[in-house]
Amino acid sequence: MAEVRIPVEAIKGRGSATRLAHRFEKDERLDYDDGWGTLEQQESGATRTEVIWEDCRSVISSNDSPDIFFDRSINPYRGCEHGCIYCYARPTHSYLNLSPGLDFETKIIAKRNIAAVLRSELSKKSYQPRGLAIGTATDCYQPVERELRLTRSVIELLQESRHAFSMVTKSSGVERDLDLLAPMARQKLVAVYVTLTTLDAELTRKLEPRAAAPHxxxxxxxxxxxxxxxxxxxxxxxxxxxxxxxxxxxxxxWEAGARSAFYHVLRLPWEVSPLFREWLQLHYPQRADRVMARIHDMRGGKDYDSSFATRMKGAGPWAELIGQRFRKAASRRGFNRTRVELDLQAFRPLGAVGQGTLF
Known part of the structure; x- marks a missing residue:
């Protein structure tokens, strides 16, 4: 049977072209075009976003990876509607028995009790504040946040407890919470990093289909x-x-006001590799071999190397070339000359729900 490729127009607004089977699945199902156009109808009608509520047991995740700048993280959502094809968090949907492909973009797990659980964690006498980052796995300001406001509920608690944090997003939705972020910034309690992969709007629409445009x-x-x-x-x-x-x-x-910058090279762990390869063949088939060859140059001949020493920046001549370009551009403009120091000493423990305070 000849392979049937899903046409680009049938997956408009999505990064992945298929519901790739995750690595724990025993069975794999393939779409089949019966000649009546049902494949296109099925795909175009099956890409609506679905929110799946979850009652989480914990909110703050600890991190001990030596190549990551934060100690703890909070992610209000699992899965991300932005649909960035390169997202290293895609394989986490496999643990939910969902596809890292379209399911990751269309089945969003929302932690509806996140505020209550976070309050409980911040109220513990044993809690000590450390470097905390929001939205490190999936974007905390993805489209569903406009209605669900889970990220805002987290920030409100961090403001109440005067807990310093940083956040990463590629959404303009962060502007909604300026009333919380601006006062916290004056107290050295927050820093925000905006992901801007390229200024090429056409590439962005394919690479990060539901994220904000570069401008x-x-x-x-x-x-x-x-x-x-x-x-x-x-x-x-x-x-x-x-x-x-x-x-x-x-x-x-820099012209817009950013004063710090960082980069990573493409990471292709687990199912991200076949998804990215499929995306290349669908959108940039003429470059696919060259792109993958350079990735292999930076990953010791493999699609991915998880070594802490190289997974973020890669290794070899191509990785060093990217590093040199970044360092020269940063030096020329003045990026990273001063480090943002957040005040972790300002933290004040929260009272549990229903519990008063003496002060």
């Missing part, structure tokens, strides 16, 4: 800076022969 993210950077919020730019991930405008991105981000 809109620049406006968000400017708005945050104008409100006195320390803002940086994330240039992750860098993909050879696709995201080739690093210097222009950094120039635009």
């Amino acid at each position: 809109r993210r620049l406006r968000t950077i400017r708005t945050l800076a104008e409100h006195g919020i320390p803002v940086g730019v994330s240039l992750a991930p860098q993909i050879p022969f696709l995201t080739e405008d690093m210097e222009q991105v950094m120039e635009a981000a």
